Amino acid sequence: MKQTSTQFKGIITYPITPYLPTGEIDLKTLNQLIEKLVSNGSHAIAPLGSTGESTYLNDEEWTDVAQASIKAVAKRLPVIVGVSDLTTANAIKRAKIAEKAGADAIMVLPVSYWKLSNNEIFNHYAKIADAVSLPIMVYNNPATSGIDMSPELIMQMFRAIDNITMVKESTGDIQRMHKIRVLADNQLPFYNGSNPLALEAFAAGASGWCTAAPNIIPQWPLKLYEAFQNNDLPLARDVFYKQLPLLEFILKGGLPTTIKAGLKLQGLNAGAPRLPLQPLDEAGSRKLETLLGDLKKLC
Amino acid sequence: MKQTSTQFKGIITYPITPYLPTGEIDLKTLNQLIEKLVSNGSHAIAPLGSTGESTYLNDEEWTDVAQASIKAVAKRLPVIVGVSDLTTANAIKRAKIAEKAGADAIMVLPVSYWKLSNNEIFNHYAKIADAVSLPIMVYNNPATSGIDMSPELIMQMFRAIDNITMVKESTGDIQRMHKIRVLADNQLPFYNGSNPLALEAFAAGASGWCTAAPNIIPQWPLKLYEAFQNNDLPLARDVFYKQLPLLEFILKGGLPTTIKAGLKLQGLNAGAPRLPLQPLDEAGSRKLETLLGDLKKLC
Amino acid sequence: MKQTSTQFKGIITYPITPYLPTGEIDLKTLNQLIEKLVSNGSHAIAPLGSTGESTYLNDEEWTDVAQASIKAVAKRLPVIVGVSDLTTANAIKRAKIAEKAGADAIMVLPVSYWKLSNNEIFNHYAKIADAVSLPIMVYNNPATSGIDMSPELIMQMFRAIDNITMVKESTGDIQRMHKIRVLADNQLPFYNGSNPLALEAFAAGASGWCTAAPNIIPQWPLKLYEAFQNNDLPLARDVFYKQLPLLEFILKGGLPTTIKAGLKLQGLNAGAPRLPLQPLDEAGSRKLETLLGDLKKLC
């Protein structure tokens, strides 16, 4: 039986990428944020994912964020770095930078302008996998990447490519997780990347929840995970429904946009997301403030 | 607070409608089947649903099945009768027949050839509700009816129409259940009508699972429900994944088609579904036989 | 080469089915309407289509409308009768009634509650075709029937079933027509059933346009067809864009609903469509009145 990555489980948090008013990366705030995430109980840190605006950074900025994030975590938690890029060559370059900087794993989403055939997707992963010795999390998110990988394709890659050891499913369709579990005979750990599916994904056997929510409500995703650890479904259901309105809000508004707005409400100014993305508008911020306040009362 | 129907919970089973070789309704086999369902532990019986080929029967046949089913259950379990029809007038006629025959509730799906506006759907339900005093289960299943009712519309009807007291969601989208629960402040019982969603629907708080599966594997849906009653999620997950291949198979092949094939394999000849629906082909029957055999070994 | 039906081309009009205030079929108004359609230049009449509320009629009513419509046309134009029904048995019954009453062809849409496999669809058509000697128009309209027949399946039926000689495509996707034309090497006449596609369908080589529009604007579809007959594309484009707002309006509001409202505005009271379908509301009627007035000024 293939060895899978057991170090990643529970709540895997995506930090946003903060900018200075000048538009440059704000490494000081990034450090503060990661310190907060680590001390608040996340089980792993995943910089440069969708929430981290990875695709909106140039190569130098990307490298800075990868290195700074890994350094800030300082081996206290496992770190998985998103290295997705439009070309295979650039994704490999990023994978090597992540490995050299000390990442524990990398996450790869097959972003592409032109749709990719299964064969093209397979080769993209195979080439990245060849270039590094890190475990790879396959990431499926057609809503952002435009490419939908079937459970069958994911299984084919899991079987054929040694360092593919995890899969993150973000379609929001629970049947994908069922299929992956059944096809892999429960040997391929799967992770949930759709916030409003957190309750059911854990019920279905997900190893972890990859989420940006802990940036602003660190305790709530933890409560959910712990309820499942204690086999307390009524409590899990209760804490899930309590945080659901906020989870839906941050997803619908775009994670970089809403998480940065939430951090600002909590006193951490991480700047606005990069144009064309705009900061959350005033009405949205008021709504978010209310949702955060509601959750605080329930703590 | 509005009074809701508490008598329906757990496993609500759809009997198929058996035919004689001549094509007429086979009431004797119907009696046998219902006897089997009652004695095997279903918590309620739901004749003339999708599985019961309701829309393929003429008026007289429909009445015969409704009356015979209610009589066969003989008050041992609650009975909910599907009264859906293309015209409001005919749905009302069927609702009255069900009420007179002693049904405990009726289920209404807004089938229509032309798409209906929210206003037309609302009035369809209101007129049926006016005609009887039975509790009504709103049934949303766009894959068969062609009409998708939003949680907001369902809530509006729940609030405005007294005897609407339950909702069955068959889109297979767990977010619909979340939305209904949140909008109704957990006061509107929701039921799952999508077999492969059974695990997650109960996790999300569904009151019951409306399913044709107990026709051929009566103990498995019960095991799932009981595991949830005992707050034993690992067991629930285990029994769900065991029955999932069969649940997916019967859904994909069309429920009247596959359930009748399964009954035949088990010695109960209920005939073929009505043309244009065809009986399960030989390869499908072999596959079904294997799936049933696999489950038997696991009992 | 298989002989196809050459008698159907140009503007093929769907009469609505009028009701008396009591809800019964209004045969007198039906006669008046058909007289108007014939004298206003339609090239063929197609009773009991989607617009004719075929699925909302009981068997006796359906027979009355079929017979009355054929009699009213009185061989002045070819008549194609919609015989679609949920069961194969009933569709055959209707096909025979249409044949006996003197129809020139029948139109068959595979309506079904449960999705049909290609094999089930094929056999449905084959059995109806066996029962009559009339030419059959295959009708694809997934938005109302819930079943989408691929060009490949349609071709397979055209090749294997003698009296299938025409196809009406109502998906609104022009690529379907391209595919049918290419697959059939231009030997299978195709008809457009999507009003807002009328210009492009004729450009792509459609033999006719099946439409309810001539009930209320008889001259406009004719103008479009005649412009194409005269190879005058600029004129075709001009008359198409002029009638397009009305074509979109009647489609969006549901054809029985909007056409009956239009007839009423023009002095012919055909009653409301059957519940759950409702008559056009006041605002809709005002809008329709304006659209009809705008077109009148352009005549």
Next chain:
Amino acid sequence: MKQTSTQFKGIITYPITPYLPTGEIDLKTLNQLIEKLVSNGSHAIAPLGSTGESTYLNDEEWTDVAQASIKAVAKRLPVIVGVSDLTTANAIKRAKIAEKAGADAIMVLPVSYWKLSNNEIFNHYAKIADAVSLPIMVYNNPATSGIDMSPELIMQMFRAIDNITMVKESTGDIQRMHKIRVLADNQLPFYNGSNPLALEAFAAGASGWCTAAPNIIPQWPLKLYEAFQNNDLPLARDVFYKQLPLLEFILKGGLPTTIKAGLKLQGLNAGAPRLPLQPLDEAGSRKLETLLGDLKKLC
């Protein structure tokens, strides 16, 4: 009335971007290709579109191709340069480079990883428009960009932003063109970007067809356009159906992939598209060779 760009009409051709075996841009082959396109009758040249692999180039490469293409055309034809980029800042940078290099217009597709609100899209265009004085072609292609702009949004930008003067619609849905024409009262020139819609788009009044096809079959798109110029619809239909199999083939296989394969078959080696995109496989190349041969016989 706003002044629109009248210089772009007819066949607007996308050159592919050739690479050397080392992976670098092959400017010599680019020159040859553009020379061929100009001399073969294209009405305008559109470098760095989807076909030009614009998103797969780094900034320096992009600049090289923009400058070289404009220089190669040498004012013999109007040039429209695709300046789309993930960030507004980079799109502006590219727009300025294109302007300085002598482009006649720019084309902008709102590519984004995160979905953009209408407000974010509007501002993206407004900021690019502010930065240059060139006419802008709004480009809608949700299949590649992940963002679908409604005709209403496009109209709003056309009305509010001075140098937006054209729109290219690539959804393949002819109703979008109808809507744009009606909303703009025929004052906003629209262009077709979906190859298999070429016949109908011209029928509906498109000003031009943006296509990669002339790279390998320069005369066929011209024949179609000329037939429409001569109001000869039967000829237009004939030449469209003749080239349709090839148009579908190049679209389905991905334009950079198939066009480069076609050029190679014709003796011009432009290299493979960039990984993860792969060159057309052997079976695909044989198929393409046959399609090209079939068309040659029909000339």
